Amino acid sequence: MAINKQLGPAEITRLKDLVFDGVRTLDEITSLREGMADTVKAISSELDLPAPLLKKVISAAHKGNYAELESELNDVETLLQAVGKK
Numbered sequence: 001m002a003i004n005k006q007l008g009p010a011e012i013t014r015l016k017d018l019v020f021d022g023v024r025t026l027d028e029i030t031s032l033r034e035g036m037a038d039t040v041k042a043i044s045s046e047l048d049l050p051a052p053l054l055k056k057v058i059s060a061a062h063k064g065n066y067a068e069l070e071s072e073l074n075d076v077e078t079l080l081q082a083v084g085k086k
Helices: 009-047 051-063 066-082
Strands: none
Touching (some): 051 066
16 A cells, blocks of 8 residues: 655644553553553452453443343353353
8 A cells, every 4th residue: 555645744743642652552551451450460360360350240241242241151161051161
């Protein structure tokens, strides 16, 4: 894909602002994710619960997809029963 357009000063300024804001936003997201990971690890240790389980709970609460997870778990249970592993 080639850009066949000459950018004027105003367009270049807008692009610079976009890139600057985008980098800043991604840095903030990284920082927030790292902070959340540290918090999950601490609570996991404190409550003696697996960190992956806590992450899954947070994700389900965020996405609001409990019914989908429940359905998936039911499917897993059905298949385990079918192969005699439950």
